[in-house]
Amino acid sequence: MRRTTLLGAGLATVLAAVPLATLAPAQADRADRDGHGPGTRETVRFSTFNASLNRATAGGLAADLSTPDADTGAVRQAHKVAETIQRTRPDVLLVNEFDFDPEAVDLFRDNFLGVGHGDARPIAYPYAYVAPSNTGIPSGHDLNNNGSVGGGDDAFGFGLFPGQYGMVVYSRYPIDTDAVRTFQTFRWADMPGALLPDDPSTDAPADWYSPAELEDVRLSSKSHWDVPIEIGDETVHFLVSHPTPPTFDGPEDRNGLRNHDEIRFWADYVAPRAGRAAYVYDDEGRYGGLARGASFVIAGDQNADPADGDSVDSAIDQLLRHPRVRDPRPTSAGGAEAVDQGGANLGHEGDPALDTADFADGAPGNLRVDYVLPSKGTKVVGSGIFWPIDADPLYRLTGDYDPSRWPFTGVPTSDHRQVWVDLRY
Template identity: 60%
Template sequence: MPQDTVRIATYNASLNRAAKGKLAADLATPGNAQARNIAEVIQRNNPDILLLNEFDYDQDHTAVDLFRANYLEVGHHGQAPVSYPYAYTAPSNTGVDSGLDLNNDGDLGTADDAFGFGEFEGQYGMVLLSKFPIETPGIRTFRTFRWRDMPGNLMPADYYSAEAQEALRLSSKSHWDVPVRVDGETVHVLASHPTPPSFDGDEDRNGRRNNDEIRFWTDYVSGGQQADYIYDDAGQRGGLKPGERFVILGDLNSDPRDGGSWPGSIAQLLKHPRVQDPEPASRGAVEAARRQGASNISHLGDPRLDTADFQDHPAPGNLRVDYVLPSKNLNVCGAGVFWPEPGEPGADLTGEFPFPTSDHRLVWVDLKLPKGPA
């Protein structure tokens, strides 16, 4: 039976651990408090398609299967269990040793020398969960795309060695195009988790990389000549075709007006002619900014749109960094951020540091899919 609406969400769940295999060990039994709380957040919002950022990758997908069986498919505090029969996960650049001194500290093999920051391969990975079938043969990944191959890139050439410039990958985790079949229509789920624009020096290598990781999707959804330079991990070139439906989602680590992003980074998507911004919002974010004060007081952006509760002193304060951005040929009929005000149901699941779940909030958008050609 076709659904009237489809809810698509992104959630940086902070299900990362300090050692390889630790997440699967934590999820092997139903007693992990953080995982229970995250599962309840998901159950309360009940998305049909959900991207989880910061979910450690393992080759056998053990952690994903355990999270579904032991947490999502078990009701928490009166919430109905939720089942995701379809899931996709894949290797991440995090923790993959480049063999080079990428942070110029004279040492090799550190977390900063990996293609994406990480203590082990797959730390801070991604998982896509879906109630609808994933069109597996059509999946494209761009994990090995080299930064230097993006025309007009912002790589700081005076910072990286010639060897590093040749080898460095654009994606700090990966970029995925995962087609999902929703009631007979294909929606391309474009998932990523760009590096934070911080933890660097005056060269701003992470701010520049964040900008270009976001720009990748700008060019990809533009298609045509603008996407001719793009190649995926199987060698196929180009971007989306005109009229294809898509949703860009993930923790993109860029606020439109506040924080330390390269100027205009997220605006590349928010102002793109094929993209619409539903501006998911919450009252809880407004209350948190008011209550916490500090750097939030000087912010230029609307606090209703914040999606992350970051350190307030000295910076950056609460920011909008998590996005669900549908193509304009999809009909938006609702949007929100799960950030309850104190005393509202679920407020104990967000909280403040030390967070019972994550410093990010689940962001959702409801869509009505038009039938037939876009």
């Protein structure tokens, strides 16, 4: 995620968790599955997309999505995001950087995803889940230690209003909303062996945050959700999050360390040894991790590359090398081609075909930060990253960073690419 300066942001009241679910899909939609959809022994496409559907002020996203015919940069960007999703046609989709607003969830579904774009057909998601995010919620503490309290850096997660940079799950399959677990309020200090940041100006260890602050500081910069998806007779736990970028801090590396532990949370949650997740508690006060043998898919913009970038060493390896996690290693021709952007990309160790984000060429360069990771034992039948090569007509949906062409965001849609994995159940 690129953090940009946003002007005119205000604070909005945080709403209670609002799971959105509707009745079963219409018969016409069931027939339009591209090989995916409800049934037995079916292929299900899981996907994650940091779509940059964040806005500068509370309510701004809903305002844009309520006027789909407006000729503005914000609305054009939302249409390109929708077209990208229509062309990849996932069955279960996590959208990161979608400002928390239940109204916006329906507006995007109805006015954008539900309307065709050229030869990209509409796509219907009869089920969705959204809940509050820690972003922009004032902590009441001076968390960046700059001598004053207030602003995005002092929120529980960076944001200029509650819910900025939130997330939403869309699904063609039923969501068991009664069984959803959220971990928004889990305290960072309650994780055994947490990598709490240290103030380098003192001799005391791990003292960036005061004891009073550690009573309140939350682990998740947005939230962590366990969203059960009902696929035939099987329940697949969609484990979604969006850890903080490991930058925008100082020598204490508070964001890098938090990113590591946000990733670690899922590694512990799905660990085969039950005791490893005994410390975990959800927002309802229930303890423990995922049941042994349960199927899951971990998804989201993890803001960590296994070989390059600024994350703490081995942060994402906690998942990629986990005994219960499978890495399908999706690739794209566009990512491989983009190494010719030069700069930091020329010195990277990782395979550029695996990259999922087109970041600044000077630093950190393009990185693999977005993941869809199923549980081991799940049959993987396909995977990919939506990153067309320059000569592809669909390159217009990704492009290269160029504010002169796309003044709203600098890119047509997002600096992240949509990632998908096809799984057989």
